[in-house]
Amino acid sequence: MSSTMVRREMPEFTMDAYDAKSGHYTTVSSEDYKGKWAVICFYPADFTFVCPTEIAAMNAKYDEFQQMGVEILAVSVDSKFSHKRFVETEPVLAGLQLTIGADTTQEVSRDFGVLIEEEGVALRGRFLFNPDGVCVAQEVQADSVGRNVNEFLRQVEAWQYATKTGEVCPAGWRPGKKTLPVNTDAEQMTGRVGDYITIEEILS
Structure with a gap:
């Protein structure tokens, strides 16, 4: 297989x-x-x-x-x-x-x-x-x-x-929750995802 x-x-x-x-x-x-x-x-x-x-x-x-x-x-x-x-x-x-x-x-x-x-x-x-x-x-x-x-x-x-937006979805993402706009802020976010989204937001 x-x-x-x-x-x-x-x-x-x-x-x-x-x-x-x-x-x-x-x-x-x-x-x-x-x-x-x-x-x-x-x-x-x-x-x-x-x-x-x-x-x-x-x-x-x-x-x-x-x-x-x-x-x-x-x-x-x-x-x-x-x-x-x-x-x-x-x-x-x-x-x-x-x-x-x-x-x-x-x-x-x-x-x-x-x-x-x-x-x-x-x-x-x-x-x-x-x-x-x-x-x-x-x-x-x-x-x-x-x-x-x-x-x-x-x-x-x-x-x-x-697929529609070019953004990426963090763990557990649902409509209305925060995405990661790496299509526009990739350099700024690299290595600093935790400054943009918290574990509390991810698990909420």
Whole structure:
């Protein structure tokens, strides 16, 4: 597995999928996400335990992601038929609006560097791509602990702000908090970040 997708372009892919919003099967490809902020979110398998909680959490924030212009694609190695049955029978997935890709060949998971070859399933890998198709953030975890969608939303907001303004966002940044305007004051701030922002402001 490759160590990171960050600063690399989205791998090209085409695969079957289940569109939970429409209830129909479809096809998705990397071309669908060009020119957009996009999240490709891998999970190990349908009919497991942590996975539906993560999918449901992303779905609960679906409207917020849409307002930010972010497209979401969930992916596992299960078939589109399994995805449909999973969505229809798992109570926590009621009202799901996401599309779930069926990486039955395991090639997409492999290209993103999250395939566990000996098990034939993907790690919990979440990748954020900017409109240029370049990965700016990733989070990869083993299977026992789910990811935090609220923290991910914060990261998306920070990345969109930094991309728009050229400023950089300190740890824990949220809209309305202080940024670091290195695009205009880089020389003045070098080695003196603590004169501009305090640890109390960072953690507030």
